Amino acid sequence: MDAIRTEVMRNRFAALVEEASIILYKTAHTTFIKQTQDYQCAMCTVEGEVFAYPRSNGVATLVGLSLKPAIDWIGVENMRPGDVIITNDPFSTEGMCTHTPDIFTLRPIFHEGELLCFSWAFAHVSDVGGAVPSSISPSFTEIFQEGLRLRPVKLFREGELNEQLKDIISDNCRIPSETWGDIIAMCSALSSMDRRIIELVERYSVDDLTAGIREVLAYGEAKAREVISDLPDGSWSFSDYIEVVAGQPLLLRCTMTVSSSDVLLDFTGSSPQVQAACNFVTGAAPHPALVRCFVAYLLSSSPEMPMNGGIVRPIRTRAPKGVIMNAEFPAASGNRAASYTRIYDLVLGCLNQAIPEALAGGGGSQAAIIAASVTDPLTRKPRVSVIQPLIGGSGGRRSMDGIDAIDTPFGFLRSAPTESVEHEMPFLVRRFGLVTDSFGAGRYRGGAALEIELENRSHEATFSVRGCDRFTFQPWGVAGGAAGHCGGGWKNGEPVSMIELQKLGRGDRLHLRSPSGGGFGDPLERDPEAVLLDVRDGLLSEARALADYGVVIRDGALDLQATGAARAEAKARAEPQDGLFNVGAQRRAYEIDWPEPSTVALSIGLLEAPSGLRSAVKTWVTERQPKGAGPETVNALLKEGLAQIL
Numbered sequence: 001m002d003a004i005r006t007e008v009m010r011n012r013f014a015a016l017v018e019e020a021s022i023i024l025y026k027t028a029h030t031t032f033i034k035q036t037q038d039y040q041c042a043m044c045t046v047e048g049e050v051f052a053y054p055r056s057n058g059v060a061t062l063v064g065l066s067l068k069p070a071i072d073w074i075g076v077e078n079m080r081p082g083d084v085i086i087t088n089d090p091f092s093t094e095g096m097c098t099h100t101p102d103i104f105t106l107r108p109i110f111h112e113g114e115l116l117c118f119s120w121a122f123a124h125v126s127d128v129g130g131a132v133p134s135s136i137s138p139s140f141t142e143i144f145q146e147g148l149r150l151r152p153v154k155l156f157r158e159g160e161l162n163e164q165l166k167d168i169i170s171d172n173c174r175i176p177s178e179t180w181g182d183i184i185a186m187c188s189a190l191s192s193m194d195r196r197i198i199e200l201v202e203r204y205s206v207d208d209l210t211a212g213i214r215e216v217l218a219y220g221e222a223k224a225r226e227v228i229s230d231l232p233d234g235s236w237s238f239s240d241y242i243e244v245v246a247g248q249p250l251l252l253r254c255t256m257t258v259s260s261s262d263v264l265l266d267f268t269g270s271s272p273q274v275q276a277a278c279n280f281v282t283g284a285a286p287h288p289a290l291v292r293c294f295v296a297y298l299l300s301s302s303p304e305m306p307m308n309g310g311i312v313r314p315i316r317t318r319a320p321k322g323v324i325m326n327a328e329f330p331a332a333s334g335n336r337a338a339s340y341t342r343i344y345d346l347v348l349g350c351l352n353q354a355i356p357e358a359l360a361g362g363g364g365s366q367a368a369i370i371a372a373s374v375t376d377p378l379t380r381k382p383r384v385s386v387i388q389p390l391i392g393g394s395g396g397r398r399s400m401d402g403i404d405a406i407d408t409p410f411g412f413l414r415s416a417p418t419e420s421v422e423h424e425m426p427f428l429v430r431r432f433g434l435v436t437d438s439f440g441a442g443r444y445r446g447g448a449a450l451e452i453e454l455e456n457r458s459h460e461a462t463f464s465v466r467g468c469d470r471f472t473f474q475p476w477g478v479a480g481g482a483a484g485h486c487g488g489g490w491k492n493g494e495p496v497s498m499i500e501l502q503k504l505g506r507g508d509r510l511h512l513r514s515p516s517g518g519g520f521g522d523p524l525e526r527d528p529e530a531v532l533l534d535v536r537d538g539l540l541s542e543a544r545a546l547a548d549y550g551v552v553i554r555d556g557a558l559d560l561q562a563t564g565a566a567r568a569e570a571k572a573r574a575e576p577q578d579g580l581f582n583v584g585a586q587r588r589a590y591e592i593d594w595p596e597p598s599t600v601a602l603s604i605g606l607l608e609a610p611s612g613l614r615s616a617v618k619t620w621v622t623e624r625q626p627k628g629a630g631p632e633t634v635n636a637l638l639k640e641g642l643a644q645i646l
Helices: 003-027 068-074 163-171 176-203 206-229 288-301 337-354 418-424 528-536 542-549 560-573 585-593 596-606 611-624 631-645
Strands: 039-044 050-052 084-087 102-111 114-124 153-157 234-242 250-259 262-266 315-318 367-375 382-391 427-434 450-456 460-466 488-491 502-505 509-513
Touching: 003 039, 003 050, 003 114, 003 176, 003 206, 039 176, 050 206, 068 084, 068 102, 084 176, 102 176, 114 176, 114 206, 153 163, 153 176, 163 176, 176 206, 206 288, 234 337, 250 337, 250 596, 262 288, 288 315, 288 337, 337 367, 382 418, 382 450, 418 427, 450 460, 502 509, 528 542, 596 611, 596 631, 611 631
Parallel strands: 262 315
Antiparallel strands: 039 050, 039 114, 084 102, 084 153, 102 114, 234 250, 250 262, 367 382, 367 460, 427 450, 450 509, 460 502, 488 509
8 A cells, every 4th residue: 555645645645535526406496405415426336335424524324335236236337427316216326225216327437438436425315206395205105105216327428418318307396496406516526526636647557546445445344453452352232213103112122242343233133024114124234324323433533533434444244134133135224323323322332331431312213304295385385395303412421421402313403494484485493492391310410301492384285204203212322321201292281102293284383302322321320510511501401310319409409418418319229220221111011021032032933924914913912912922832822824825
């Protein structure tokens, strides 16, 4: 490896993708890109491995994405200069696209007839048709309900627009001009990267470019292996639930195995795919959705590590066909973010066990995306827009508090300005702010919850809220920290389910609250001055300061003598925490009736049934499963149920 060339090319590559990312951001048409920043671009090799990825803007979690399925679908032998490939199909791309609103574009870059690499861009557009505005409902049961689906196909052929394909896209969405505007913004970013790569070749050479690509990927892999080598060898498992199917908590499970500088993340034991939109496809490669927490750990441990696909080379994943995180056709996947966040929690739970003193508590673990549709009073045409992402606070960390209103897996998502929301849609934002007394207590507390209250000023509006979770099971605390708080929703003061669409008449109000982060460490060891600061900031009441932290605050002033006495009394009556994690009373009670090992046995056994019958077999078994039954009983019931139904 030529150290000087590697560093020069690494910085050149970084600069050109950062520039392209800004171009896409500044030229996009819809709120979810130009405000919330759900988009990205990158450079990848001829084989589809990302070698340059932005850090400053946009989605930060797709650095390990493999673009090979889309490249292979078209075939490099069929590509020409000026071609642009477009797709949004999760199945033909083996999970490269994770749901239909994520439109991916890919452009081959040639120099004197030689294919050098590809530029890539994606954007979450606000509508691609389907049964509901924004194309996503958590209750959808199959992908046919989720709008137009395009296998990889050429949008431009040697620079010429495929007008028929453009018409197909425009005719199958509710906001064709806005969707097309986002697609052209992606094409502009692709062209920018093409131009900059050719400039590099002309300044240096094709050989220097290709060697630089190889070397920056190898450098990324080497830095990742350095970090992994510091972890102890061994295996650790962690499980958690998603609650996006009413009355049916779905178990997700991961076992992390570290051996020297290699890592295996095995999701065997997770629930099979369901007739709801929380499934997604990952294929055989280490998909970004499965490795994002581990990648975040690598980048945090070694900030100088380059952002490229080399850092995922030491990571292998195993997700059996048919489980939620590797679903089979025609599974719905619009609400897959609910599963993404829980997978992040699984890997974090494993890392907490592998690393002495642990890393962090569980976060709010949701990215509830509020979208709305109204009829424009002037044009009488539909207007569809994302209103706001509602994200819960992150977990307390080993050396600092969690972050209010933002959780680590979705730190790239930005809040849309209230002025922009009220300008683009007929809604009045009555409240958008942090919630008092909402975080999990700890030596380092969790991040506070976020809430929003919207009033409809139009004749009628349709709201969809996808990604909501943590209705019952709390975000977990770690190392003595308390569990966080659950979220909720209300329509005109009455509780509502976050699973279904909500229609609001004129003057109706929708009020949503996110979950909050779990705490890290014993709350009685928290600095009293930090408790006082939270009280003065309006994030903590004086009553909760005393109840959670043993800190006495009267009229905004700290009473240290009374605090010492209160903490001594609290420590005397405190019961020791059972284990590293505090998963909350609701989950503990649930697992008395439905033990985790039995649920894992059921999940594994159900994969032996034909995919269309798994739901029926699961219902048959759970209706007959005695509370508290062990895996042996579950396996016997599975055998009987399969015989009965098959």
